[in-house]
Every structure is written in C-alpha cells, then in structure tokens.
Amino acid sequence: MKSMTLFYNLKTKEIMKVLKFGGTSVGTPDNLRMVRDILSAGKKEKQVCVVSAFGGVTNLLHECSDMAASGDESYQQLLEKIEARHLETVKELLPVKNQSGTLSTTKILLNDLEDIMKGIFLIGELSPRSLDRVLSMGETLSSTIIVDFLNSEGITTAWGDTGSMIKTDSNFNNAIVDFSVTDQNIKDFFENSVDLVICPGFVSSNSQNVTTTLGRGGSDYTAAILAAALDADTFEIWTDVSGMMTSDPRAVSSAHPIEKISYQEAMELSHFGAKVIYPPTIQPALNKNIPIKIKNTFKPEDAGTTISADSNGSKQFVKGLSSVKNIALLNLSGSGMIGIPKFSFRLFKALSEAKVNVIIITQASSEHSICVGIDANDVAASKEAIEEEFQFELSLHKVNPLEVEEGLAIVALVGDRMRDHVGISGQMFASLGENGVNIKAIAQGSSERNITVVIEERHLRKSLNVLHESFFLSERKRLNLFLVGIGNVGGTLIKQIAEQREYLSENERVDLRIVGIANSKKMYFDEDGIDLTQWKELLTGSDQDMDNQGFIQSIQDMNLRNSVFVDNTASEEIAGLYNDILSKNISVVTPNKIACSSSYEKYQELKNTAREFKSKFYYETNVGAGLPVITTLSDLIKSGDKIRRIEAVLSGSLNFIFNNFKAGANFADVVRQAGKEGYTEPDPTIDLSGVDVMRKILILIRESGIKAELSDIKSDPFVPADCMAATDVEDFYSRLENHNEHFQTLLSNADKKGARLKVVASYENGKASVGLREISKDHPFYILEGSDNIVLFNTSRYEHQPLVIKGAGAGAAVTAMGIFADIMRIANS
Numbered sequence: 001m002k003s004m005t006l007f008y009n010l011k012t013k014e015i016m017k018v019l020k021f022g023g024t025s026v027g028t029p030d031n032l033r034m035v036r037d038i039l040s041a042g043k044k045e046k047q048v049c050v051v052s053a054f055g056g057v058t059n060l061l062h063e064c065s066d067m068a069a070s071g072d073e074s075y076q077q078l079l080e081k082i083e084a085r086h087l088e089t090v091k092e093l094l095p096v097k098n099q100s101g102t103l104s105t106t107k108i109l110l111n112d113l114e115d116i117m118k119g120i121f122l123i124g125e126l127s128p129r130s131l132d133r134v135l136s137m138g139e140t141l142s143s144t145i146i147v148d149f150l151n152s153e154g155i156t157t158a159w160g161d162t163g164s165m166i167k168t169d170s171n172f173n174n175a176i177v178d179f180s181v182t183d184q185n186i187k188d189f190f191e192n193s194v195d196l197v198i199c200p201g202f203v204s205s206n207s208q209n210v211t212t213t214l215g216r217g218g219s220d221y222t223a224a225i226l227a228a229a230l231d232a233d234t235f236e237i238w239t240d241v242s243g244m245m246t247s248d249p250r251a252v253s254s255a256h257p258i259e260k261i262s263y264q265e266a267m268e269l270s271h272f273g274a275k276v277i278y279p280p281t282i283q284p285a286l287n288k289n290i291p292i293k294i295k296n297t298f299k300p301e302d303a304g305t306t307i308s309a310d311s312n313g314s315k316q317f318v319k320g321l322s323s324v325k326n327i328a329l330l331n332l333s334g335s336g337m338i339g340i341p342k343f344s345f346r347l348f349k350a351l352s353e354a355k356v357n358v359i360i361i362t363q364a365s366s367e368h369s370i371c372v373g374i375d376a377n378d379v380a381a382s383k384e385a386i387e388e389e390f391q392f393e394l395s396l397h398k399v400n401p402l403e404v405e406e407g408l409a410i411v412a413l414v415g416d417r418m419r420d421h422v423g424i425s426g427q428m429f430a431s432l433g434e435n436g437v438n439i440k441a442i443a444q445g446s447s448e449r450n451i452t453v454v455i456e457e458r459h460l461r462k463s464l465n466v467l468h469e470s471f472f473l474s475e476r477k478r479l480n481l482f483l484v485g486i487g488n489v490g491g492t493l494i495k496q497i498a499e500q501r502e503y504l505s506e507n508e509r510v511d512l513r514i515v516g517i518a519n520s521k522k523m524y525f526d527e528d529g530i531d532l533t534q535w536k537e538l539l540t541g542s543d544q545d546m547d548n549q550g551f552i553q554s555i556q557d558m559n560l561r562n563s564v565f566v567d568n569t570a571s572e573e574i575a576g577l578y579n580d581i582l583s584k585n586i587s588v589v590t591p592n593k594i595a596c597s598s599s600y601e602k603y604q605e606l607k608n609t610a611r612e613f614k615s616k617f618y619y620e621t622n623v624g625a626g627l628p629v630i631t632t633l634s635d636l637i638k639s640g641d642k643i644r645r646i647e648a649v650l651s652g653s654l655n656f657i658f659n660n661f662k663a664g665a666n667f668a669d670v671v672r673q674a675g676k677e678g679y680t681e682p683d684p685t686i687d688l689s690g691v692d693v694m695r696k697i698l699i700l701i702r703e704s705g706i707k708a709e710l711s712d713i714k715s716d717p718f719v720p721a722d723c724m725a726a727t728d729v730e731d732f733y734s735r736l737e738n739h740n741e742h743f744q745t746l747l748s749n750a751d752k753k754g755a756r757l758k759v760v761a762s763y764e765n766g767k768a769s770v771g772l773r774e775i776s777k778d779h780p781f782y783i784l785e786g787s788d789n790i791v792l793f794n795t796s797r798y799e800h801q802p803l804v805i806k807g808a809g810a811g812a813a814v815t816a817m818g819i820f821a822d823i824m825r826i827a828n829s
C-alpha cells in the first residue's frame with residue numbers, strides 16, 4: 001500500500017504536456033525546425049505531440065481521390081506531387097547518412113497510398129470508408145517523418161499509434177469516439193512511453209480496426225482526447241496565428257488575439273466558424289478542467305489565448321465575432337401551423353433523418369412560421385425531406401410551399417458577459433443598418449452568450465469589419481473616401497488628408513483611406529487605399545475613363561463600410577446622383593451648392609433619403625467655405641432657437657472686388673485680378689450676377705426651416721444688363737470696361753457718405769434679398785477685409801447682439817478644411 005502511494009506521488013511530479021501542431025506549423029522543413037525548437041524547450045516535461053498532415057496535403061489527397069474516382073487518369077500526376085513533397089521533405093530534413101531508413105518507410109507508405117488510389121480509380125467510386133483510408137495517410141506520413149527527424153537531431157522520440165488507440169463508431173469521415181475504450185487504450189500506451197511521443201492527429205479506427213477519421217480539422221480533437229485521458233497539466237494548440245482572435249484575421253485585418261476566454265465562449269466562436277480550433281476539442285478539456293493554450297509556432301514569444309473555465313480578466317462584453325458562409329434559410333409557414341405542437345417536432349425530425357445539421361432556428365411568437373438556417377449544400381436533401389413529411393398539409397394548403405433563400409452567411413457575436421449589458425443587439429443591428437446590411441433572420445440563445453444574424457454573403461466582409469469596429473473599443477474607425485473633382489480644392493484636400501492621417505490615427509483613432517479618385521477624364525481605385533504620395537501619376541496612368549455612373553457603381557461594387565462620396569466639382573450631373581448614392585448607404589460631403597439650392601422638393605428629398613438610409617449628407621462648405629455657418633445654424637435650430645434676421649456678406653470674390661475697387665481704377669481690371677488670384681469662378685458672371693450669393697442665402701433660410709425657392713430671393717442687379725448679355729468671358733470684360741463709369745458712380749456715391757460697397761444678403765420676416773449696399777462706418781460689415789465673409793444671426797436668444805461668424809470665405813485651403821471637417825463629423829458619428 002505504501003509503495004503504491006509512493007509510486008502515485010512520483011507520477012504526479014511529472015508534468016504532462018500535450019501539444020498539437022497544425023498543418024502550416026509542420027508544412028515546410030523550416031517550419032519543422034521551429035517545431036523542433038519548441039519541443040526541445042519543453043524537454044523537462046513529458047510531452048505528447050499530435051501533428052497534422054503537412055499543410056495542404058489533406059486537401060490534395062481529397063482532390064486526388066475525387067479525380068481517381070471520376071476516372072481522371074491525371075490523378076497520377078497529382079499523386080506524384082504528393083509523393084515528391086514527402087520525399088523531398090525527408091531529404092531536406094535528415095542528414096544523408098540517416099535518410100535511407102526514413103526514405104524506405106516513407107516509400108512503403110506511399111506505395112500503399114498508390115495502391116488504394118489505383119483501387120479507387122479502377123472501381124470508379126469513392127466510399128466514405130475509402131476516403132478515410134486515403135486521408136489518414138497524410139497524418140501517418142507526416143508523423144513518421146517527424147519522429148525520424150527528431151531522432152536524427154538527438155531528441156529521443158517515439159511514435160504513438162493514435163489511429164489504433166482512438167476507437168470510434170463506423171460513421172466514416174466524422175466518427176464518434178467511444179471514450180471508455182479509448183481512454184483506457186491511451187492510458188495503457190503512455191504508462192511506459194518515452195518522454196516525447198509524436199502521434200498522428202485526425203486518425204482513428206472502429207471496433208473492427210478499420211480506419212475512421214474525426215472530421216476535417218480533427219487533429220485538435222485528437223490532442224484534446226489525449227490531454228483528457230492523460231489528465232495533462234498543459235494542453236497547447238500550436239498554429240499559425242497568435243491565438244484565438246476577435247475575428248477571422250483574413251476578413252478583419254485589425255482582429256487581435258483574445259487573451260483569455262471561457263470554454264463556452266470558445267465553443268460558441270468555433271462553432272460559428274472560428275476555424276482556429278475544431279469545435280469538439282473543447283469538451284474533453286472542459287470535462288477535465290484543463291486549460292487550452294493557443295500559441296503561434298512562428299511567434300512563440302506571443303502570449304496567445306488561454307481557454308479555461310474562467311474568462312474574467314476582460315471587461316469586454318463582446319469577446320469575438322465569427323461567421324459561417326454558404327448558408328441557406330428554409331422558411332416553413334402556413335395557417336395550419338398555428339398551435340399544433342407536433343409541427344416543429346416533425347420539421348426537425350425530417351431534417352435530422354435527412355442528416356441535415358440545423359445551424360440556427362427562429363420562430364415568431366405567432367408560430368405562423370419557422371425559419372431554419374442550414375448549410376446550403378443540404379438544401380436539396382432538406383427540401384425533399386420536408387416536402388415528404390408535410391405532403392398531406394401541403395396538398396390541403398395548410399402549409400405553404402417551402403421558401404428557400406440561398407447566398408447567405410451567418411455572423412455571430414459571442415461573449416459570456418453580453419447578458420450583463422443592455423443594448424448590444426441594438427448596437428449590432430444599428431451598425432449593420434447604417435452600412436446597408438439587411439438582416440434576414442436573428443437568433444439569440446437565452447444564455448445571451450451568442451447573438452446570431454443571417455445576412456447576404458456578399459455583405460459578409462463589410463459586416464464583420466463594421467461590427468469589429470463597433471464593439472472593440474481599441475479599434476480605429478476606418479472611412480473609405482471616394483473623391484471626384486481633383487482641382488484646386490480637391491487637390492488641397494488630398495494634401496491635407498495625407499498630412500493628417502497619422503495624427504488622426506493616433507489621436508482620434510480614425511483611419512482615413514482614399515479609395516477612389518476621379519477628374520473629368522480618368523478615375524482610379526485601390527481598395528487598400530491609394531498611395532497619396534503618387535496619386536497624380538496613378539490617376540493620369542489609369543486605364544479607366546471617368547464616367548459618373550461607373551464611378552458610383554464601383555463604390556457600390558466594392559461594398560466597403562463607412563463609404564463617403566466627396567464631390568468637389570460644381571457639376572449639376574453629379575449633384576443629380578446624390579439621392580441614389582445616399583440610398584445606397586454611402587454618405588455625401590460636398591462644397592457643390594447645386595443640390596441644396598435646386599428645388600425645395602429635391603433638397604428635402606436628399607435630407608429624407610439620408611435619414612431613411614442612415615447615411616450622412618454634409619455640405620458645410622456650401623456657405624462661407626470652411627466657416628462653421630451651417631453647423632452653427634443647425635445647432636441653433638435644434639436647440640429651439642428661432643431665426644429672426646440674417647445679414648451676411650457671403651461672397652469672398654465680390655468682397656475682394658469691392659475692397660480693391662478704388663476711385664479712378666478700372667472695375668474690369670479689379671475683376672481680372674480677382675480671377676487671377678483664384679477668388680472668382682472661371683466664369684466671373686456667376687459671381688457678379690449675384691446668383692452665387694442668392695444660392696447661399698437660400699440654403700441658409702432653408703436650413704432655418706423656411707420652405708423657399710431661388711425665385712423667392714429678391715435680387716437687385718448691380719452689373720448693367722448689357723454686361724450680363726455677354727457671349728463669353730472676354731466679351732464680358734470688354735463690356736465691363738465700357739460701363740466703368742457706372743461703377744465709378746456707385747463708388748463715389750458711397751464715398752460721399754463715408755460708406756463702403758458690399759454685396760449683402762439679408763433675410764427678415766420671411767423675405768430674403770441680395771444687393772449691393774452702401775455700408776456705413778458703424779456697421780460691422782464696414783471693416784470686412786480681403787475675401788472675408790461675415791454672417792450675423794439675430795435670433796430669439798441672440799436678440800440684441802447678433803451671433804457673428806466671420807473669417808476667410810474663399811480659397812482652396814479653407815474650403816478643403818471645411819470638407820475635411822465634414823468628413824471628420826462622419827467619422828465621429
């Protein structure tokens with residue numbers, strides 16, 4: 001009795017470690033040397049190491065058997081490739097003197113494989129049983145080669161025949177383990193084994209010793225079965241990423257490893273597509289309360305993820321997101337279903353008998369319909385089974401014909417602590433809705449550990465990124481920008497963005513990417529973000545001609561989250577596309593005044609569309625360039641203030657012209673000068689006709705809540721009608737010269753009164769007007785310099801002293817800055 005206790009104590013002193021290395025980790029000789037180093041570092045412990053087939057080999061074996069079964073003789077070439085891969089690995093890994101033994105065992109195995117494959121070819125059939133025999137060869141080959149490699153490196157290693165130890169039923173390709181026999185076999189084998197044993201993963205056998213397999217990805221499970229049977233102290237899964245990540249790193253580039261996660265959370269995530277761990281792996285470890293560590297073979301120093309009973313250490317309500325592609329929804333509905341309890345039972349029985357795995361279920365409380373999500377490959381089998389089961393009810397029209405919708409995907413949010421927090425599903429639906437993702441079905445378990453939605457598969461990547469951004473606070477919000485019009489303002493905007501990107505990423509956690517640019521000739525796109533150091537060359541060299549509709553179509557086709565269309569043109573055609581753009585959940589930012597100053601109906605339609613589709617429509621630079629005129633006005637209105645009077649100088653170009661027009665000067669020369677300095681439109685009549693100012697005051701009064709049209713704005717022309725009748729710009733200048741006296745008279749009349757000339761827009765008592773006014777010394781407009789703008793708002797709250805906004809009202813730098821600010825408002829919304 002005493003000696004038994006002593007023996008027991010000695011055993012518990014030994015640290016038992018189970019490790020598993022996946023396909024990529026053992027995929028090349030270089031990678032295998034890293035595996036060797038990891039195993040050497042653990043030599044003080046007793047190590048049981050499960051390995052996968054060399055990366056990609058299982059898929060190749062599958063492909064090869066399919067070819068053979070279909071009578072395609074070129075399976076032989078593929079087989080030769082598989083053979084060469086293994087033989088070359090042996091030659092590269094082992095010193096020449098040690099190679100012959102390994103080469104001959106490897107060749108024996110490969111000959112076996114050749115024979116099986118030939119059999120499949122001759123019979124022209126691939127049964128699940130033969131497939132398991134073929135696929136098992138991947139792990140048998142890799143594990144035997146690795147044993148010889150480690151021994152040749154002086155690390156004493158034995159091979160453990162897990163294929164014989166793990167006993168299953170005869171459900172080939174996805175066998176169920178008989179734990180009572182298996183656990184005992186494992187204990188017996190390892191009782192006297194050496195300190196390092198390499199075992200093939202994935203492979204098992206039935207009671208007649210026929211090879212079975214544990215399902216694709218099953219090497220993880222093999223390791224878990226061993227860890228549980230041996231009461232392992234440590235269980236590590238070594239793979240090609242640094243742990244279980246917040247989302248699939250191939251879909252979400254900012255996904256990051258989760259430090260700690262509970263068994264249940266890991267189970268949910270893996271069940272819904274986090275391929276990093278094969279779902280059945282968790283159960284054996286959970287039963288024995290053995291923590292699972294997921295580690296990166298290529299970055300062993302990274303902490304990785306610990307899966308254990310305790311998930312705390314994180315305040316994160318949502319732990320991770322995962323997804324499953326290729327989903328179909330089946331919807332069974334009909335009046336005959338109401339209140340008949342056996343209905344759902346019969347539906348699930350039919351599906352279960354057809355061996356269809358139901359992934360999600362939703363049922364409305366009226367019980368009028370049941371909706372199930374399944375793998376799209378199971379649609380035909382499901383349809384047949386359901387139609388047969390409900391044949392009678394279908395014939396009586398008590399049940400409607402089964403509705404099937406394909407091309408779908410599942411996205412799931414997972415976290416034990418989601419139940420402690422209200423509003424998570426609301427946040428999930430809102431983030432998806434704002435990005436135009438329609439939710440087809442929703443399921444939430446009562447444990448609230450998982451919220452699952454079904455969406456169209458084409459939206460999957462965008463959805464994962466949107467949700468990742470929304471739920472992981474450390475996240476940078478990415479905006480994808482599409483710019484048309486790359487002139488003075490557009491070019492300056494690109495420069496400003498290029499200069500500020502790093503600052504915004506660091507300080508505002510906003511990642512601005514320009515994904516599309518266009519001028520009137522060319523357009524250019526780069527989904528990963530255009531290199532802003534050479535956007536000009538990229539645009540000029542682009543092989544895509546600009547086409548407005550085509551540009552918008554490309555934005556839609558890319559289907560990126562947080563897409564923003566920035567229109568820096570003055571084009572009426574492009575302004576005409578805003579409604580369509582906004583209805584595709586793409587936001588619009590623009591200095592182009594045409595849309596907001598066209599008919600009131602159009603203006604209102606754009607606002608409504610933006611509201612309905614949760615896209616943003618911002619146009620601060622329509623008035624006063626970068627000055628915060630529209631946002632201020634909107635804040636006043638939203639907070640309940642009433643606008644009584646607006647008085648404003650809203651044209652930087654006209655202000656520049658009248659400030660520089662002195663007694664004796666030629667008015668036409670001053671206008672020319674303003675043009676040269678970039679203050680006027682290329683066609684100065686747009687400024688001098690007063691239309692530009694009329695549009696601006698119209699936008700301001702509309703923003704104040706007044707329903708008005710451009711024709712409601714009274715305008716007193718100050719340029720003689722003869723000038724406005726000019727046929728082109730040069731003609732306009734020569735006509736201006738002829739009328740210089742008219743302008744001199746206007747100036748001297750003002751001078752006599754000690755006043756200055758300003759083009760003023762005003763609004764009071766429902767009436768707005770624009771005209772040239774003589775501004776006396778005591779008026780705030782008198783000292784308005786250069787191209788400045790000024791706006792005075794008299795409101796119920798700013799009753800005696802108006803609220804004043806003043807500053808540069810024209811110029812590329814300030815206009816670009818105003819557009820930039822609108823873009824940032826979208827980023828922060």
Ligand code: ADP
Pocket residue numbers: 021022023024025052217238239240241243244245246247248249250273274275276277320322
């Ligand atoms: P192994 O061959 O080592 O078993 P797998 O290819 O089966 O590796 O699983 C690792 C891969 O799982 C990663 O390379 C990654 O692309 C993918 N993956 C999907 N979802 C996740 C996730 N949430 N966390 C980590 N990896 C994930």
Ligand code: ASP
Pocket residue numbers: 022023052053058059138201202215216217218219220
């Ligand atoms: N080699 C098998 C597969 O690729 C098992 C595994 O690697 O886990 O599915």
Ligand code: MG
Pocket residue numbers: 022217220275276277278
């Ligand atoms: Mg795997």
